[in-house]
Amino acid sequence: MTGAYGALFVGALLLFLILLWLRANLAQRDDLSNHQALLSHECENLEACPQEFVSRIFEAEDLKFISRFESPHLQNFFRRERNAVALLWVQETTTAIRGIMHQHLETSRRSKDLHVATEAKIFAQYAQLRFLCGILFVSIGLVGPQKLRGVALYAQELTQQLGHAQLELDSAR
């Protein structure tokens, strides 16, 4: 009986979080979808977003500055704008890691000497990155990018590692 109540509670909590997330992201989705076409069009020659900019998007300095004006309108405007930029970065990172993995699969198909340990490591990194991007996508609307700076910088570092690993494998094969 206690188990059933527990499951009900977890279910209700999940539903509440999903509804909260949907509400928070609805406005940003429109903005994001405008950039989707641009992103998919440019993704082949996309210049990667440097760490300096990722740090800028997710840091709290600008939020502190805007809070000084004590204007709810300015603060809401800032949250909407910064969430949209952060979500675009997550989308761009997801596109980049998909591209790296696609390229890796192509290279692996042609390769005659596959190393299971290396393949498993690359797949684990890819799965971890997809998970992190999913977490960021859901959490940005809920808690704001400023509380997710560490996760974002870690995801960016991991993406660079994955890209380098793929390049090394590609040149070795």
Next chain:
Amino acid sequence: MSASVKLVPVQDAYDDLLRRTLSKIPCNLGRLIYLASTRDYNSGAYHHEGLAARFHEDAARKALEVAHRQVFHLVAAISLEDLVSELDVYLKSSHESPEEVVRTWQKLEPYRIAVPTEVNATIARLFISNLRLALAILRFRQEPNPSRP
């Protein structure tokens, strides 16, 4: 060999552009708007009469393109507080009423054309977003409010 021969005039043209023109503009935002204005809206090619006359047309074009990308990255990377200061300096240096410029920029968003071609989509979006916010802050400061100190 041919690459090094080509690189030197571009560097010379770039240095000349910095020394003669860009150093006389009081802020990076002003430099960015100026450099974007040297780009043709239709072809996307950069042109500067004086620079092309002193150096080769291609060297002048490349120098303008490099300078545009560099200044854009500088402006896109600064904090919101610094961008508000940059915008303030830019508005004071333009010979128009600051209130009028802020209203026009909020309506038309002309700064969108200051984004170089083939720039990262997130950086471009961050730049546009920060300018929207900086304009909203300046508008907020311009509006009379007796309760504000």
